[in-house]
Amino acid sequence: MYEKIINADMQGDVRIVDLRSDTISKPTQQMREAMYNAVVGDDVYGEDPTVVELERRSAEVLGKEDAAFVVSGTMANLLAIMVHCNQRGSEMISGDNGHTFRFEQGGSAQIAGVQTALVKNNEDGTFNLDELRQRIRKNPDFHEPVTSLIVVENTHNLCGGKVLPLDWLEKVGNIAQENNIAVHMDGARIMNAAVYLQVPPKRVAKDVDSVCFCLSKGLGAPIGAMLCGSKSFISKAKRFRKALGGGWRQAGILAAAGLVALDTMIDRLYRDHEHTYRIAKAIYNMKSNIFKVDLATVQTNILLMYVDCSKVGIKELQRRLQTVLQTDSVKASVRCTSLNYNCVRFVLYWEITAEDVQLACEKIQLVIKEYDEKFKL
Numbered sequence: 001m002y003e004k005i006i007n008a009d010m011q012g013d014v015r016i017v018d019l020r021s022d023t024i025s026k027p028t029q030q031m032r033e034a035m036y037n038a039v040v041g042d043d044v045y046g047e048d049p050t051v052v053e054l055e056r057r058s059a060e061v062l063g064k065e066d067a068a069f070v071v072s073g074t075m076a077n078l079l080a081i082m083v084h085c086n087q088r089g090s091e092m093i094s095g096d097n098g099h100t101f102r103f104e105q106g107g108s109a110q111i112a113g114v115q116t117a118l119v120k121n122n123e124d125g126t127f128n129l130d131e132l133r134q135r136i137r138k139n140p141d142f143h144e145p146v147t148s149l150i151v152v153e154n155t156h157n158l159c160g161g162k163v164l165p166l167d168w169l170e171k172v173g174n175i176a177q178e179n180n181i182a183v184h185m186d187g188a189r190i191m192n193a194a195v196y197l198q199v200p201p202k203r204v205a206k207d208v209d210s211v212c213f214c215l216s217k218g219l220g221a222p223i224g225a226m227l228c229g230s231k232s233f234i235s236k237a238k239r240f241r242k243a244l245g246g247g248w249r250q251a252g253i254l255a256a257a258g259l260v261a262l263d264t265m266i267d268r269l270y271r272d273h274e275h276t277y278r279i280a281k282a283i284y285n286m287k288s289n290i291f292k293v294d295l296a297t298v299q300t301n302i303l304l305m306y307v308d309c310s311k312v313g314i315k316e317l318q319r320r321l322q323t324v325l326q327t328d329s330v331k332a333s334v335r336c337t338s339l340n341y342n343c344v345r346f347v348l349y350w351e352i353t354a355e356d357v358q359l360a361c362e363k364i365q366l367v368i369k370e371y372d373e374k375f376k377l
C-alpha cells in the first residue's frame with residue numbers, strides 16, 4: 001500500500017529527505033572539477049602524484065608516518081587486522097557492537113583468520129577496562145590463541161555517533177603497551193569526533209597504532225578511505241591490499257576528491273551535528289511514550305530514535321515515514337534505516353539543508369502524533 005502511494009506521489013511536489021546514511025552523500029562541484037583535472041599515474045607503481053599527495057596529507061592530519069588510499073573503510077579495517085595479527089592463531093579484542101564485528105561479514109575470521117574476543121560496549125561506545133584486561137591472554141600456552149590487537153570505533157555507529165573520551169583512549173593505549181599489543185581505531189567518522197571535541201584529528205588518534213577514516217561519508221567524496229600508521233605498517237598493508245585485489249591504477253581521479261574533502265569538508269561538519277540535534281529536539285518535544293531520544297547524548301551526525309516495538313514495528317514505521325499520503329500536511333518522504341531491532345537511525349550530511357531538516361522534523365512529528373493518538377488510553 002505505502003509503496004504504491006509513494007510511487008504515485010513522487011510525481012508531485014514531494015521532497016525526499018534521505019537520512020539513511022552519510023554514505024549516500026554526493027561529491028561537491030569542487031570535487032568534480034578536481035577529479036576532471038587530476039594529474040594521474042599508476043598507483044601500484046607508486047606513480048600517481050595525486051594519490052601520493054592524498055596519502056601524505058592524510059598521514060599528516062592524523063599524526064602518523066604514512067597512509068594508504070584504499071577502496072573502503074571495511075578494507076582498511078581488514079588490512080589493519082591482517083598486519084597487526086601477523087601470526088596464525090591470533091585473537092583480537094572488540095566491542096560487541098563494533099563495526100568490525102557486526103557489519104564486516106566476519107572478514108577478520110573469513111579472510112584474515114583472526115578470532116574475535118568480545119567485550120560489552122557501554123552506551124557511550126567505550127568498554128570496561130577491567131574486562132579488557134581480563135580478555136588479554138597473558139603468556140598463553142599452546143591451547144590458546146595469542147592476543148594481538150584491540151579495536152576501538154570512533155565515532156561509534158551503533159551507540160548513536162558517540163565520541164570516545166580522550167582519557168579513555170589513553171588508558172586503552174597504556175593497557176595495550178603494557179601487554180605489547182596494538183590498538184587500531186576504526187575512525188570512519190573520526191573527523192566528526194574531532195569537530196565535536198574541538199581538537200585536531202591527530203589528537204584523537206594519538207593513542208592508537210593505526211587508524212582509518214572514510215572520505216566517502218560526511219566528507220562527501222565519492223569513494224575511498226585512508227589507513228594511517230607507521231611506514232612499516234603501511235608498507236605491509238599495501239602488500240596485503242594488492243592480494244585483496246585493491247591495487248589502484250590511475251586512482252588520482254578519486255584521490256583528487258579526497259584532497260578537496262580534507263580542505264573543505266571537515267570544518268563544516270558542525271552543521272551536520274547541529275542539524276542532527278534539531279531533529280532530536282523535535283522528537284524529544286513530542287514527549288511520546290512510544291518514540292524516545294536521549295537528547296543529552298546526541299553528539300555528532302547520527303541519531304537513534306528508540307521505538308516501543310510492542311506498539312510499532314520498525315519496518316512499518318520506516319514505510320510510514322517514507323510515505324506521503326494525500327491527507328498529509330507535510331509533503332516530505334523521510335528515509336531512515338535500522339541497525340538494531342528497537343530503533344531507527346537518521347544520519348546527516350552536507351547535502352541535507354536547513355529546509356530539509358525542518359521538513360524532516362515536521363514529518364517525523366506528524367507520524368509520532370499519529371501513533372500516539374492511535375494508542376492513547
